Amino acid sequence: MTITQTQLTVNFRIEAGCLGPEGVSHIDQFCLLAHKRLKALHSDFIDWNLTPRSDKTLPEIDYAINGKMLSRAQAARYFTIFDQHIEDFEAAVFEQLPIIIDQYFSR
Structure with a gap:
């Protein structure tokens, strides 16, 4: 299997606080909605894993291939390989977050 056939897993941990003071009661459902919205972003080579960020020692975003964690440089x-820049990708993710929050609360 070549690297272009292997999807990059993006672990995106979302803080409940971004959903306001009652965020803890919304975060699980929000992660489901956010997954639906973000999965189209580079779906050709990215597999999304969205979870609540309950462990603050873990980064908001990290990457893996076949379960093996990658450094940011890797x-x-x-x-x-896909003519993309990680900085642009991460900026796009964080730009989408407030839009998805608005969608979540307006449904």
Whole structure:
């Protein structure tokens, strides 16, 4: 199997606080909605894993291939295979978050 056939897993941990003071009661459902919205972002090579960020020692976003964690530099090299930049990808993810929050509360 070549690297282009292997999807990059993006572990995105979302803080309940971004959903306001009652965020803890919404975070699980929000993660489901966010997954639906984000899965279209580079779906050709990305597999999303969205979870609540309950462990603050873990980063908000990290990367893996076949269950093996990658350094940010390794993930950045993976993005270059698809003529993408990790910085642009992460910026797009964090730009989508407030939009998805608005969608969540307006449904």
